[in-house]
Amino acid sequence: MSEPLLIPCPHCNGLNRIPAERLADLPKCGRCKGQVLLSQPFELKQGDYASQIKGDLPLLVDVWADWCGPCKSFAPVFQQAAAQLAGKCRLAKLDSEANQQLSAQLGIRSIPSLILFRNGREVARQSGAFPLPQLLSWLRSQGI
Numbered sequence: 001m002s003e004p005l006l007i008p009c010p011h012c013n014g015l016n017r018i019p020a021e022r023l024a025d026l027p028k029c030g031r032c033k034g035q036v037l038l039s040q041p042f043e044l045k046q047g048d049y050a051s052q053i054k055g056d057l058p059l060l061v062d063v064w065a066d067w068c069g070p071c072k073s074f075a076p077v078f079q080q081a082a083a084q085l086a087g088k089c090r091l092a093k094l095d096s097e098a099n100q101q102l103s104a105q106l107g108i109r110s111i112p113s114l115i116l117f118r119n120g121r122e123v124a125r126q127s128g129a130f131p132l133p134q135l136l137s138w139l140r141s142q143g144i
């Protein structure tokens with residue numbers, strides 16, 4: 001038996017302990033009963049940030065804005081990545097307009113920006129939209 005993984009719930013920020021061998025079984029949150037691991041990106045808000053960057057699964061954040069054309073063209077790629085990486089990496093979208101304080105705190109200068117967090121810390125960052133194979137190979141180089 002492996003150590004359970006700590007994974008924050010995307011719905012209520014509750015921290016769940018989930019055995020690695022159960023990651024594929026669509027585990028439910030102990031607090032809100034929502035699905036902990038999603039096959040699509042969830043929306044990250046300023047108030048959820050501190051809770052969501054924690055845990056044993058990496059979190060990839062796509063910082064975007066409604067007025068940004070490249071962000072919109074990148075959205076389906078990010079969606080596909082979420083489906084492929086379910087159980088390995090959590091994916092979230094941060095609306096930089098709606099969350100200006102957090103965007104400033106993260107030092108966002110251009111969008112789209114991708115930020116990878118692991119165990120509560122930023123470990124990698126990329127700017128610009130790129131195709132799915134390139135996104136997946138960048139994540140592989142980060143051990144995902």
Ligand SMILES: [Zn+2]
Pocket residue numbers: 009010011012013014029030031032033034
């Ligand atoms: Zn929950």
